[in-house]
Amino acid sequence: MAYIEFSNVIKAYGTGEAEIHALDGASFTVERGELAIILGASGAGKTTALNILGGMDTATSGSVTVDGRDISHANEGELVSYRRADVGFVFQFYNLVPNLTALENVELAAQICPDSLDPAETLAKVGLEARMDNFPAQLSGGEQQRVAIARALAKNPKLLLCDEPTGALDYQTGKQILQLLQDTCRREGITVIIITHNSALAPMADRLIRFKSGKVTDETLQPSPTPIEQIEW
């Protein structure tokens, strides 16, 4: 059994003639420690898949297992502990608490997890040792995204889910953030899933999963992924 098995998942919204299938029988797998990229156009179902994988949404049918645990049939209490302990989230717009410092933002996440890492050390790992006492508004977009990544990593998650993590950043800063995610995957052995509509990022993945109209149209293993600094777009 693969580390992540997303099997024949349907996610339906609405009923009758108005029913929409955001996911329409989507299936893919990801192995432990891989950096997977989910690529697809707007509306292809990427965010819906990520939300289900993160225990933030549920499938209408199909099954989703992570590390042997069936999250598609988990109850709300089980999903709460799964979201807290097992999954780190990184979003396009950082979602930091504005009136807490960088360190306090990371501490907040660490406090709710049983197996968390030291917040200051985690901020140092993402290159922010000198900015811990700054508030989000005093940091650049790239620095705020680093805080968000530190916040996710301080939970010591099995799985890091990133939804368009460079969508709000300029080209160079975006590349640095992707480098950080690629390095984190390699160094810490965390399974990382990045969703993007930017097909230029495809070569950096260990596994490339293409979504179209709620289905997976292609899944490719890339044994020698390209380091992000060698990718131009």
Ligand SMILES: Nc1ncnc2c1ncn2[C@@H]1O[C@H](COP(=O)(O)OP(=O)(O)OP(=O)(O)O)[C@@H](O)[C@H]1O
């Ligand atoms: N709560 C909802 N109610 C109704 N339809 C929804 C809902 N959430 C998503 N959808 C629809 O499901 C489809 C897939 O949406 P999803 O956000 O997963 O796509 P996406 O690939 O992440 O797109 P984007 O790159 O624009 O974020 C879209 O047609 C969307 O309008």
